[in-house]
Amino acid sequence: MFLDMIGTMLISLLKIRNTFQKEQYNASMSSYSALSEIYLCMHLIDIKTGKYEQIKNVKHVEKECEELDQENFSKRVYTTMKYFCTEMYLSSVLEFVDLSTLDRRLMETNTIVHEFIGTVSGWCRERFIKVDSDEKGRLWHVLYCVEVIDEQKRREKKLLYLSETDSMTGINNRGSGERKITEFLEKKKGGLFCLLDCDKFKKINDxxxxxxxxxxxxxxxxxxxxxxxxxxxxxxxGGDEFAMYLPGMPDKAQAESFFKRLFTQIDKISISEMQGEKINVSLGASLYSDKDRATFDTLYHEADAAMYESKKIVGNHAIIYSDLPQARQTPL
Structure with missing residues (x-):
């Protein structure tokens, strides 16, 4: 009788435990389902077995995947991505969804992401989210989600363009131009730095x-x-002052050929309101060798000194800093 009572009690406890586990499972799936609203698709994956439960998928993806492996996540996602990922990003996507390296990649974080361009939805972001670990601390379950971020990427691209572009002329503003030139200098990419402004620009405005x-x-x-x-x-x-950097042109003869071509094009500028009056510029330049060490400020000050001398000559004219008496005699 005592053993029967113990048996009955154990069965009751198991039923309570199973009911509790089921309720926990249903609660978890309900929360995952709510979270999936922001995603294109979501799957709950058992890392140990490779099996998965589909929480959400969109119709056009589901239609293409009807004949795919319905139990093994790796086989399914590998084949799916061959349909819906552009060739340029396919290798990096397949590397990202590799479950064998996931435990290591999620060791010190709860989520990892990777972005790619899809063939249907444009820019997408795939994400693994850690759910739980086993008693030995090894990764057990994860969520795999994909969201569309194409609109976000367009906004980011537009904001980047606006932040780097001079609103009037559409070319680089000072901040972005200086940063890009500095990158060339740090890589010791020699070239020609030019500084120029429009002669008598105030008179044109007046x-x-x-x-x-x-x-x-x-x-x-x-x-x-x-x-x-x-x-x-x-x-x-700013104002009527412009700058240019031409990497790979540290030769004086090439520079002078460029000035000649540039001035020919400037001479063709025609503005009806100016009644045939020509636009002239003064240009100062600094040549930077691959063997030199220079900063943007160094090149700017050298080109500025050359431009100051250039202004003393009427019409389109260019002077290279190395031709000035005060030019540096040793490398930067």
Missing amino acids: TYGHAVGDTVLIKLAAVLQRACRENDIVMRL
Whole structure:
């Protein structure tokens, strides 16, 4: 009788435990389901077995996956990503979803993310979220989620463009231009640094109005961009002052050839309100060798000194700092 009582009690306790575990499971799945609203898809994965439970999936993904392995997560996600990930990102995506390395990657954090471009939804972010570990502290269950971030990426790209671009001319502003030039200098990428401004710009504003002055700056910036190569840096420093950096052009003969081409294009600028009056610029330049050590400020001050001398000559004119009497005689 005593053993029967003990047996009955154990059965009751097991039923209570199973009911409690079921309630816990249902509560967890309910919370996962609520969380999945912000995601394109979500799966709960058992790391030990590789099996998964699908919490959410979108119709166009589900349709393509009908014939795929319905139990093994790795097989399913590998095949799915071949449909929905662009070739450029496929290898990095497959590396990210590798369950064999997940315990190590989630050792000191609760979540890891990776971004890729999908073939249907554009930019996406995939994420692993740690759920629990076993009694030995080894990773047991994780959530795998994918969200669409295409709109976010477009906003970020627009904000980055606005933060780096001069609003009037559309070229680099001082902050972004200086940063990009500094990156070339840190890599010892020698080249030609140019500083120029528009001669008698105040007179243009006073005579024809500030709207015409703005047109002069816009057209001058466009000419500078056309004269430069794709990887060259063109920036507006402020007012009518512009700067350029042409990496890979530390040779004086090449520089003079560039000045000639640039001045030919500037000479073609025509603004109807100015009644045929030409736009002239004064240009100062500094040549930076791969063997030199320089900062943006060093090149700026050298080019500024050369531009000051250039202003003494009427018409489009350029002077290289090394041609000045006070030029440095030793490398930077």
